[in-house]
Amino acid sequence: MFSDLSQSPLSKNLQRLFLLRNIAIAAQCLTFALVYWTIDIVIPWTQMIAVVTLLALLNLLTWIRLHRNWPVSHLEFFLQLLIDVMALSTLLYFSGGSTNPFISFFLLPMTIAAATLPWRYTWIMAIITITCYTLLLFNYVPLPHDHNKHLIEFALHVSGMWLAFVLSTVIIAWFVVKMSSSIRERDQDLAKAREHALRNEQIIALGTLAAGAAHELGTPLSTMAVVAGELQQEYTQDAEFQNNIHILRDQIAHCKQTLTQLLAKAGQARAEHGSELPVDVFLNQILDKWKLIRPSVKFTYQCTGDLPAPKIMDNQLLSQSLLNLLNNAADASSECIEIKSHWDNNLELKLEIIDDGKGLSAEVMQRAGEAFFSTKAPGQGFGIGLFLANANIERFGGSVRLFNLEGGGACTQVVLPLIG
Incomplete structure (x- = not known):
């Protein structure tokens, strides 16, 4: 379980990025194993394994960070994406540069930035990924060529391009669907908040009108009570009239008592719940x-x-x-x-x-x-x-x-x- 702040949109996005990075690390380890056991080529294994190890260590720190009650900022999320871009660029540099079929993975951090971050961070990420791709066109450690294995390498290159496209498509679709779900949940929360705010305004308005009506009704009721008392004293011989006046005075007294209790309870409600x-x-x-x-x-x-x-x-x-x-x-x-x-x-x-x-x-x-x-x-x-x-x-x-x-x-x- 993550921290209480894990329900915020940026925290949810960082959790998804953490999961994606785990998938990427597992895929890189699997790729290294396949290349090592199926293709007899010499590449800078030490440097590449060091990059993946460092990336795994950084992801462990991200996992620890997600268990803390620290809000995730746009800058922090951008830096997390930047770490992935730098790690991918380093791996591609040691494995053929722009000729590597996994070069299209630069689209992933770019897509995530466009879906989650403000426009300025998105454009900065676009500039960084374009720059890294451009540098890898001219600066990289070339893969060794063996003419006898040229056809096999070409087939693996095409397969790698297909695999990169499939993975990119699946990951982008998954992340965008999750992002759309988060946006819908946020819109629903905002709609509920607006509904509660509107209802509270209506309740306050009704309470204000009720308090005003209680004060305004006090004077007419007092006047009615005085007039009813005078009528009761004036027509003492009429039994039916006295009975009606008695009922009227009881109703007036009940109304006055209700208003008094209403105002008293309103004052009490401010101080205690009951x-x-x-x-x-x-x-x-x-x-x-x-x-x-x-x-x-x-x-x-x-x-x-x-x-x-x-x-x-x-x-x-x-x-x-x-x-x-x-x-x-x-x-x-x-x-x-x-x-x-x-x-x-x-x-x-x-x-x-x-x-x-x-x-x-x-x-x-x-x-x-x-x-x-x-x-x-x-x-x-x-x-x-x-x-x-x-x-x-x-x-x-x-x-x-x-x-x-x-x-x-x-x-x-x-x-x-x-x-x-």
Whole structure:
């Protein structure tokens, strides 16, 4: 395994270069063995073996370097390629120069540089490889000629050119395919980062508007409370009117209490994430609160898991997110909602909210979770409940998935991490 920084594009490219160099060293050793055992010619074996040994040593240092948490720079990668060019040039110098069939291997570092490095490094590499090729046209150690073996040498030369072309083609294709895969992964990561940034901006905007609305609603509610109190004192003889005023004052008091709690919880959320509760107690508290909010909704609840139950973060945002999902299921259901919860030894809670409605349309399946997208009638929904629920649950390390059931209806599946 390489270091944590091995996921960066340049680090991945250096890993691929390390593997390619290993292949090149193995191929050079195999070529030396074939030439030594099949062709009786005298070449500077000492110098050539020394070059391959030095290249193997440098690749060992590269392997050690890849296990360190050091970022790979464009300059470092360029120098790595330059080492390969110098090693190839030296080997070709001692083995016939430009007449060597493996002279086309100069295209490999050039192609890699063009695919991975900025244009200035690519042009520098182009100048260096052209210069090395040109020098090898005139300066090299010629291979000894034996007229009796001329036909064999020519056949081997042609075979060597074919082998060089095949290897160059395969290596270039492999590297370019890997590079394209890395580019696609980078584009996907950038798209996800942009999506998260956009969602965070929408959440901040919604939070700002909610805080402003909470402050602005305080004054009208106080005015309504005063007027309702005066009306209650003025018409003391009308029993029906007193009953209606009492209900109105209770609703106003509930609204004021909700706004007060909202502002208090918002301030609390900045300082702490919440306490910890056993998951069964946490779910029962949410369902008890939901009964008060939606007393007319019928539901069944099934809870399974080993006891004592593991704990979960008791956070107001998380609780409200689950309430939003329950409300969405209640709005879609026609008769009864089925709620199932299960936790296991993997410290993971799986919560399923199953409604008996019409199911999810293709548009809803595609756009569910988008901000301000709602299938409800105008004035009955703002299209932010599922959006905020999904965002908050993901923020706590969980996930939300919506899908249709074969027998009809839809299922909202929530997965949340637990605390041991």
